[in-house]
Amino acid sequence: AQSVTQPDIHITVSEGASLELRCNYSYGATPYLFWYVQSPGQGLQLLLKYFSGDTLVQGIKGFEAEFKRSQSSFNLRKPSVHWSDAAEYFCAVGSAAGTALIFGKGTTLSVSS
Amino acid sequence: DAGITQSPRHKVTETGTPVTLRCHQTENHRYMYWYRQDPGHGLRLIHYSYGVKDTDKGEVSDGYSVSRSKTEDFLLTLESATSSQTSVYFCAHEDSGSRNEQFFGPGTRLTVL
Numbered sequence: 001a002q003s004v005t006q007p008d009i010h011i012t013v014s015e016g017a018s019l020e021l022r023c024n025y026s027y028g029a030t031p032y033l034f035w036y037v038q039s040p041g042q043g044l045q046l047l048l049k050y051f052s053g054d055t056l057v058q059g060i061k062g063f064e065a066e067f068k069r070s071q072s073s074f075n076l077r078k079p080s081v082h083w084s085d086a087a088e089y090f091c092a093v094g095s096a097a098g099t100a101l102i103f104g105k106g107t108t109l110s111v112s113s
Numbered sequence: 114d115a116g117i118t119q120s121p122r123h124k125v126t127e128t129g130t131p132v133t134l135r136c137h138q139t140e141n142h143r144y145m146y147w148y149r150q151d152p153g154h155g156l157r158l159i160h161y162s163y164g165v166k167d168t169d170k171g172e173v174s175d176g177y178s179v180s181r182s183k184t185e186d187f188l189l190t191l192e193s194a195t196s197s198q199t200s201v202y203f204c205a206h207e208d209s210g211s212r213n214e215q216f217f218g219p220g221t222r223l224t225v226l
Contacts (some may be wrong), residue, residue: 032212034214036217042219042220043115043203043218044203045115046214046215046216049214051212090155090156094215095213097144097207097209097210097211097213098143098161098163098209098213100158100161100171100172101158101213103156105153105154105155106155
């Protein structure tokens with residue numbers, strides 16, 4: 001069955017510290033991978049995407065993610081977290097245009113001062 | 114701005130009443146989706162559309178119907194709302210050549226009393 005697992009429901013990071021959010025997937029086809037961010041009361045904003053090629057992809061707001069096929073992972077990273085990064089983060093997997101994305105259950109990021 | 118709006122943004126209704134949520138996109142994209150978001154579940158697909166008058170069911174379609182009479186509009190109808198349909202509803206759109214990259218609206222928070 002196709003699935004996305006985000007093992008951490010809630011993470012707290014100090015402002016200025018580094019961040020890594022984990023994402024593992026189970027998918028039959030070659031996956032397209034996405035990270036979305038959702039601020040409270042807002043819609044989902046696309047942070048970054050991976051289709052093929054270079055396994056380290058850069059996104060908006062200083063985020064990056066690395067695709068590791070052998071581990072079926074697509075972890076999100078940021079070297080220095082800002083208070084404005086506090087939000088919920090969703091990993092999603094897809095395979096072709098016109099098909100549903102499969103979402104993880106999300107990780108809530110809190111940033112402490 | 115992802116070129117997509119939803120209306121209403123908030124709605125409170127009573128059990129047994131019909132409810133229609135509207136999604137409007139300005140990008141002329143082929144694919145449109147309705148998801149619902151519930152705590153601990155991430156986003157789950159309700160219905161999707163691959164063209165005018167072409168729709169199909171998603172993972173959690175029971176109790177919902179959709180219609181798409183124009184490229185830009187995708188309507189979600191709850192024929193007889195139930196408390197289990199209290200949720201946040203997101204619409205998304207996708208270009209046919211985008212490799213499953215979806216852009217989301219701001220969401221509609223529906224409460225069924």
